[in-house]
Amino acid sequence: MEILLGQVLRYAGDPMVEGPGAARHDRHGAVAIEAGRIVDLGPAEAVLARFPQARRTDLGARLISAGFVDAHVHYPQTAIIASWGKRLIDWLNTYTFPEEMRFADPAYAAEIASRYLDLALAHGTTSMCSYATIHSSSVDAFMGEAARRGMRALAGRTCMDRDTAPAGLRDSAQAAYDESKSLLTRWHGRDRLGYVITPRFSPTSTPDQLLALGSLWAEHPECLMQTHLSEQVDEIAWVKSLYPAARDYLDTYETFGLLGENGVYGHAIHLEPREIARLREVGAGLAHCPTSNSFIGSGLFDTAGLSAAGLRIGLATDTGGGSSFSMLRTMAAAYEIGQLRRGALHPAALWYLATLGAAQVLRIDHAVGNIAVGMEADLIAVDLASTPAIAQRAERAGDVWEALFPTIMMGDDRAIAGVWVAGRRMK
Known part of the structure; x- marks a missing residue:
């Protein structure tokens, strides 16, 4: 088992309909992966307590998201x-x-x-x-x-x-x-x-x-x-x-x-x-x-x-x-x-x-596209300060969206700090 530690972004609804409140953001979150699937997630302290022997990958302030x-x-x-x-x-x-x-x-x-x-x-x-x-x-x-x-x-x-x-x-x-x-x-x-x-x-x-x-x-x-x-x-x-x-x-x-x-x-x-x-x-x-x-x-x-x-x-x-x-x-x-x-x-x-x-x-949302227990562990880690231009703007962010938006507008492959496919790290 591997536990990824970092900021975690997932969805409990459709923000196109419900607004930004449909998203869930854990500033100090964790995602536990075993046999290619997500088996647990939540605040880092709680997940680590449930699986004290698991291997840990600390991603710092990077944002963990579905691929x-x-x-x-x-x-x-x-x-x-x-x-x-x-x-x-x-x-x-x-x-x-x-x-x-x-x-x-x-x-x-x-x-x-x-x-x-x-x-x-x-x-x-x-x-x-x-x-x-x-x-x-x-x-x-x-x-x-x-x-x-x-x-x-x-x-x-x-x-x-x-x-x-x-x-x-x-x-x-x-x-x-x-x-x-x-x-x-x-x-x-x-x-x-x-x-x-x-x-x-x-x-x-x-x-x-x-x-x-x-x-x-x-x-x-x-x-x-x-x-x-x-x-x-x-x-x-x-x-x-x-x-x-x-x-x-x-x-x-x-x-x-x-x-x-x-x-x-x-x-x-x-x-x-x-x-x-x-x-x-x-x-x-x-x-x-x-x-x-x-x-x-x-x-x-x-x-x-x-x-x-x-x-x-x-x-x-x-x-x-x-x-x-x-x-x-x-x-x-x-x-x-x-x-x-x-x-x-x-x-x-x-x-x-x-x-x-x-x-x-694509009718594959039962398996990928979100972070939830039971879903396949296709995940990415996003560096929200991947270039000097992005970093200096993100420093002024008041919330996760203000921190993420500069990466959306100016980011490229340098922002992708990690990629997991079915729990296997590819990048």
Whole structure:
């Protein structure tokens, strides 16, 4: 058994709804870990008294938190992150599709999967939901590397069969069904892994393919389904031209059985009232990708408004359309976008969206995303004085939120002083 000592931050509710009081902060706290799970927590003195023989790791004033959970990632775009000057459709054609063709090589897929996961862990992200490429070997590479690290991770083969995608990245409706089902059988529920049914988005799939994937999801409703929704206004016009009978963008999924409570819809910036109502009604999750939305010029996600409307939201880096592997930078961007929408997000809400909120969207909040007895010990230790600029601001803090906010706004991987995956220290 190991006991981590330091400041401890956890959640007893949703601060998007209940305010900062939904969080619990122990200034001198402890988290006891055994066999990869949290077995006790509370004031340090009390936990130490219950387990006097346990090994102790004193983290001083560092903040112990659940590891970050990234709700929407494209790990194959790791090598092209921060590429200059394109909007969505140009980005796909200029950078994404040529790079994804390289994943026909299993060795290259394994190299990038390993690189991405190491970068994610270095930035404190212990779980994520990733798109792969059209190649089944790209899923095998990601899942294999995640399993080797003992991580709770989700991913799916990206399906595209319309001629809007290049020939080297197209399959068919039947291949999408067959290969997705084979990967699902191979990986879903193995170790700490989950398979995700993954049509890239309506413009790159025919109705036949969407219907095939909707049928697969109906057969395996325990799986997540991930796709993109209403990222840019020109994308929405494109969808309307391809699906003229659809009531709106969401209807292109709903019609084919791709709307449900285990659906994760990335971006969702320019939603119609009907779409908001249906997403809320079925209990679907939204992945907010703020660095991507600003970097590619997509628009301003309405975090406060959509949360108030009853939708579940998690933060996401959207690597590599997003411009950072860091969930700290992602929180900072979410705060800035919230300000532009006249809805400033409290630090308690930002941290929640990057941990428990994202875990809820991915339906893994029973296991990760919070600190509670029985949960898996995916944890991070955060240095709240990791740089001179952050330290001098944090010195003036009057409470934990004022101490944490400079790290949210200015922190990077230097702030991540420790990472534990299933109780095993990785950093």
